[in-house]
Structure formats: C-alpha cells, structure tokens
Amino acid sequence: MPDSMPNVALNAAYYAALGLSSIYEKVLAGQRLSYDDGLTLYRCPDPTAIGALAHHVRVRLHGDAAFYVVNRQINYTNVCVNGCTFCAFRRDDADQPGAFCLSKADILARLEAAQQGALHLDEMHMVGGCHPGLRLSWFEDVLRSVRTAWPELPLKAFTPVEIAHFASMEGISTLEVLQRLKDAGLVMMPGGGAEIFDEVLRKEICPHKADAAAWLRISGEAHSLGLRTNCTMLYGHLESLEHRVDHLCRLREQQDKSGGFTCFIPLPFLTENSRLKLPEDRLGPQRGLDQLRTVAVARLMLDNIPHIKAYWIMMPTKLAQTALWYGADDLDGTIIEEHIGHMAGSSSAQGMTIAELEHMIRQSGFRPVRRNAVFATVDAAEEAL
Numbered sequence: 001m002p003d004s005m006p007n008v009a010l011n012a013a014y015y016a017a018l019g020l021s022s023i024y025e026k027v028l029a030g031q032r033l034s035y036d037d038g039l040t041l042y043r044c045p046d047p048t049a050i051g052a053l054a055h056h057v058r059v060r061l062h063g064d065a066a067f068y069v070v071n072r073q074i075n076y077t078n079v080c081v082n083g084c085t086f087c088a089f090r091r092d093d094a095d096q097p098g099a100f101c102l103s104k105a106d107i108l109a110r111l112e113a114a115q116q117g118a119l120h121l122d123e124m125h126m127v128g129g130c131h132p133g134l135r136l137s138w139f140e141d142v143l144r145s146v147r148t149a150w151p152e153l154p155l156k157a158f159t160p161v162e163i164a165h166f167a168s169m170e171g172i173s174t175l176e177v178l179q180r181l182k183d184a185g186l187v188m189m190p191g192g193g194a195e196i197f198d199e200v201l202r203k204e205i206c207p208h209k210a211d212a213a214a215w216l217r218i219s220g221e222a223h224s225l226g227l228r229t230n231c232t233m234l235y236g237h238l239e240s241l242e243h244r245v246d247h248l249c250r251l252r253e254q255q256d257k258s259g260g261f262t263c264f265i266p267l268p269f270l271t272e273n274s275r276l277k278l279p280e281d282r283l284g285p286q287r288g289l290d291q292l293r294t295v296a297v298a299r300l301m302l303d304n305i306p307h308i309k310a311y312w313i314m315m316p317t318k319l320a321q322t323a324l325w326y327g328a329d330d331l332d333g334t335i336i337e338e339h340i341g342h343m344a345g346s347s348s349a350q351g352m353t354i355a356e357l358e359h360m361i362r363q364s365g366f367r368p369v370r371r372n373a374v375f376a377t378v379d380a381a382e383e384a385l
C-alpha cells in the first residue's frame with residue numbers, strides 16, 4: 001500500500017472479534033469472497049470495518065487516484081413502453097404532460113453548447129426510454145452525425161434494455177443491433193436497466209423490461225464485439241440483502257465469462273414521484289450508511305470489475321466524498337443535465353465544473369484523475385479507443 005494512503009484500521013484482532021477473520025484473511029490475500037461472505041459483510045454491525053477492508057482493495061487497485069470525466073448526459077426521450085413502477089422519469093405516451101423526445105438537431109445543439117463550455121468533452125452519455133416510434137436507423141444516424149462533428153468524442157450510449165427494445169422493434173438479433181451501433185461509432189454502453197436480477201422481484205418492479213438473463217446476455221454480446229460496458233444495481237426498494245448479494249454474484253459470474261464490465265454503479269432508489277411506495281422502516285437517515293456499506297460490499301465482492309462509482313447525482317455529494325473511503329474510486333462527471341434522478345427527487349446540482357469536481361476529490365484526500373468514457377486517462381485516451 002502506498003505511504004500516501006495508510007490504512008491503520010486493519011487490525012486482525014478487531015476483525016476476529018467481529019467474526020470476520022476468514023473474510024479478513026481472504027481480502028488481504030486477494031482471494032475471492034463467497035455469496036455467504038457477502039451476506040456476512042452486509043450484516044456486520046460495524047460499517048467502518050467493512051469500509052476499511054474495501055478501502056484496502058481500492059488502494060491496491062488505484063492508489064490515491066479518484067477518477068472523473070468531462071461528460072454531457074443526454075436523455076433523448078422519456079417516453080417508454082416498459083412502465084417500470086419505480087421510475088419517475090418515464091411517460092407512457094407522448095401526449096402525457098412532461099413527455100419529451102429530442103430531435104437530432106436538439107442533440108447536436110446540446111453537444112455543441114457543451115463543447116464550447118467545457119472546451120473538450122471526453123464522453124457523450126446518451127440514454128432514454130424505450131420509445132415505440134424511434135427506429136434503429138435514427139440512432140445510427142445520430143451517432144454518425146455526432147462522430148462526424150466530433151470524431152474524437154467517445155460515444156457511450158444505450159443500456160442492454162434499449163438494445164433489447166431496438167432488436168424487438170426491428171425483428172433482428174441483439175448482436176446485430178450492437179454490431180450496427182458499433183459500426184456507427186458506439187464504443188461504450190452505460191450500465192442502467194440491471195435493476196435487481198432476482199426474477200420474482202424483477203417481475204414486481206419492472207415486469208415488461210428485458211429480464212435478467214437477457215440483460216446479462218446482451219452485456220456479454222457487447223463485450224464479444226469489443227464494446228465495453230458498465231453495470232448497476234438499483235437498491236433500497238423492496239429487495240432483501242440476499243437479492244443484493246445474488247445480484248453482485250451474477251455480475252461477477254458474467255464478468256468471468258466476458259470480461260468487458262468497466263465500472264459498477266450502485267444506484268440508491270430515490271422515492272419521489274414514484275409509484276413504488278416503501279414501508280416507513282425502509283426510509284430515513286440510516287439510508288446513508290446503507291449506501292456506504294453497499295459501495296464497500298460491491299468493492300469487496302466484485303473482484304474482477306476494476307472501478308466502483310459513487311454517482312454524485314443520486315447520492316448527496318458529501319456522501320459521495322465519503323464513499324471514496326469506502327471502496328469507490330470514481331465520481332462520474334460534469335454531466336451538465338440529468339433527468340432520471342432529478343425527476344425522482346434528487347436534490348443534487350444538474351452539473352459540476354471541472355474545478356468543483358477536482359476540489360471535491362482533493363478535499364476528500366484523493367488525487368483527481370481525468371478519464372474518458374472507457375476509463376483511459378485523458379492523455380492516453382487516443383490509444384485506448
């Protein structure tokens with residue numbers, strides 16, 4: 001461990017007193033944790049003990065670096081056929097109040113404004129609802145137009161759920177959809193739509209969305225084409241700790257097979273404007289500690305996924321800073337405009353400047369490292385794409 005990031009908290013006797021000796025030894029030896037270990041970590045009464053173990057792994061992987069990206073999010077539409085109960089962003093059809101659908105010109109204008117403001121974007125992050133009228137050729141045209149305007153800009157777009165939707169609209173395979181989008185310039189896919197993999201619960205919260213097997217299969221197909229992708233877990237709703245650990249184990253298993261997941265993003269459920277109502281005992285300030293613990297358990301369980309993101313849009317910025325000490329190494333980026341979290345009650349800003357992100361990282365005791373969409377540091381970006 002570098003001298004700049006000492007970890008004085010790893011006291012073997014203390015872990016023994018918590019009943020965590022075997023997990024402690026596995027983590028220090030770099031060995032894989034089991035499903036039962038994941039549950040034990042979640043049930044341990046002392047979150048700081050879990051955080052210290054996760055920090056040990058995080059420092060082993062990334063030292064004192066904390067990553068951020070100069071990016072522009074674009075949500076192209078919120079019209080969606082899926083009707084997920086938790087989602088405050090979606091509108092069932094284009095006539096509903098608040099429904100929107102951007103044109104290609106709108107998208108290009110947003111990027112143009114961002115390029116002028118930020119001087120140089122290192123990621124376009126574009127996702128949207130599963131719109132019943134937008135064809136694959138429209139998305140290909142948008143990607144090609146963006147690539148023509150900004151050939152160096154890495155294009156990150158479409159979750160496996162959108163890919164499944166495009167395939168069913170076009171009557172072609174998901175692999176073919178991925179190949180066509182790759183040919184149009186796609187290099188990276190965001191990790192949304194994973195929600196929670198447990199089949200019974202998934203049917204309850206998002207019955208019409210691509211199922212767990214499809215989500216994982218499409219991620220694997222993207223990896224087989226050389227696309228890199230992220231992965232997420234939506235938590236803090238109706239799921240149990242067993243569901244969470246099962247979700248992490250399924251991601252780890254997929255990563256063993258296809259190897260293209262770059263970053264895991266735990267997404268704490270935001271409750272406002274959502275049809276999914278939570279019982280009282282699931283709400284309240286203890287959710288902050290649950291978020292830190294989830295970041296830490298993810299860092300410890302996902303031994304084959306390089307990065308863990310504390311997404312500052314969905315968690316308070318002070319908590320995202322603290323998460324850097326609980327296993328997270330990335331904060332996402334400048335963002336500029338975000339709808340999914342904000343329509344669900346996020347009180348964070350819409351965007352941050354480079355100076356604000358770097359300040360936030362330095363204030364937490366870490367070294368800011370600017371990266372692009374595929375996590376290459378910006379100086380080395382061209383080689384990585």
Ligand code: V47
Nearest residue numbers: 086087190191192193230232234267268269270344
């Ligand atoms: O797929 C929807 C989630 C996701 C709510 O890959 C909600 O780098 C909380 O995946 N409360 C979209 N979460 C966001 C996402 C993402 C964000 C930033 C970076 C990356 C990346 C991916 O947001 C959705 C869904 O899982 N979501 N509604 C809600 N009420």
